[in-house]
Amino acid sequence: MIKILLTFWFFLLGSAVGSFLNVVIYRLPRRESIVFPPSHCPFCGHKLSAKDLIPILSYIILKGKCRYCGAKISSRYPIVEFLTAIFYALVFWLYGFSFSTLKLLILFSMLLPVFFIDLEHMLIPDVITIPGTGVGLIISLFEGRLAQGILGSLIFGGILLLIYVIALLILKEEGMGQGDIKLGFMLGSFLGIKLSLLSLFLSYFIGGLFSLLIILIKGKDLKTAIPFGPFLIIGALISLFFGKTLINLYLSLF
Numbered sequence: 001m002i003k004i005l006l007t008f009w010f011f012l013l014g015s016a017v018g019s020f021l022n023v024v025i026y027r028l029p030r031r032e033s034i035v036f037p038p039s040h041c042p043f044c045g046h047k048l049s050a051k052d053l054i055p056i057l058s059y060i061i062l063k064g065k066c067r068y069c070g071a072k073i074s075s076r077y078p079i080v081e082f083l084t085a086i087f088y089a090l091v092f093w094l095y096g097f098s099f100s101t102l103k104l105l106i107l108f109s110m111l112l113p114v115f116f117i118d119l120e121h122m123l124i125p126d127v128i129t130i131p132g133t134g135v136g137l138i139i140s141l142f143e144g145r146l147a148q149g150i151l152g153s154l155i156f157g158g159i160l161l162l163i164y165v166i167a168l169l170i171l172k173e174e175g176m177g178q179g180d181i182k183l184g185f186m187l188g189s190f191l192g193i194k195l196s197l198l199s200l201f202l203s204y205f206i207g208g209l210f211s212l213l214i215i216l217i218k219g220k221d222l223k224t225a226i227p228f229g230p231f232l233i234i235g236a237l238i239s240l241f242f243g244k245t246l247i248n249l250y251l252s253l254f
């Protein structure tokens with residue numbers, strides 16, 4: 001019973017964190033301060049009151065419209081709040097009060113803004129990935145596996161850098177953004193060697209499938225640029241939760 005209550009508390013905590021992440025997602029790529037001014041409607045500029053800022057619920061009560069000018073609010077707001085809430089609750093349910101929980105919550109809270117900013121702006125902010133790599137290394141130090149963190153980071157980022165350079169030399173174009181490479185260094189510092197490799201494989205696999213789907217649906221136009229960051233993040237999250245299972249499954253095939 002207490003576990004259910006605590007899980008619900010983590011759900012609420014996650015929805016509040018998600019509400020803050022929405023501010024980061026909106027303001028960071030626009031080079032606005034994250035703390036000032038207080039939340040306001042981007043259309044009419046009206047300052048939002050507490051009742052407009054209840055995670056998930058405000059959006060539903062206001063039917064997705066600004067209370068003051070009626071402008072449509074992006075559905076990204078409740079989606080981000082809900083995803084964060086579910087993730088926080090799920091991680092606590094699985095790992096309880098542990099270092100793994102802390103690690104996963106910190107990582108997720110940095111990756112979610114990267115995911116949505118890259119999706120919208122095709123850019124990955126250095127102010128997340130560079131300190132993020134530091135955080136990953138500090139956590140691996142606390143876990144007593146600093147070497148794994150360093151090597152994971154070098155392998156993940158290094159392979160992306162190599163692919164980037166090869167694409168530049170042979171195809172004369174940037175296959176991905178430099179932000180993706182820095183994101184790779186960050187992810188690797190959390191994942192360690194094995195999971196980094198799995199994660200890279202999954203990202204290219206899922207990204208490839210997705211591109212194929214786009215081509216099939218939209219016709220031949222592959223020139224529509226698709227940001228790669230979201231696939232790196234999806235690959236990393238799958239590796240963190242199912243990595244051991246997937247690796248064992250793969251090894252059992254031989």
Ligand SMILES: [Zn+2]
Binds near residue numbers: 067
């Ligand atoms: Zn408004």
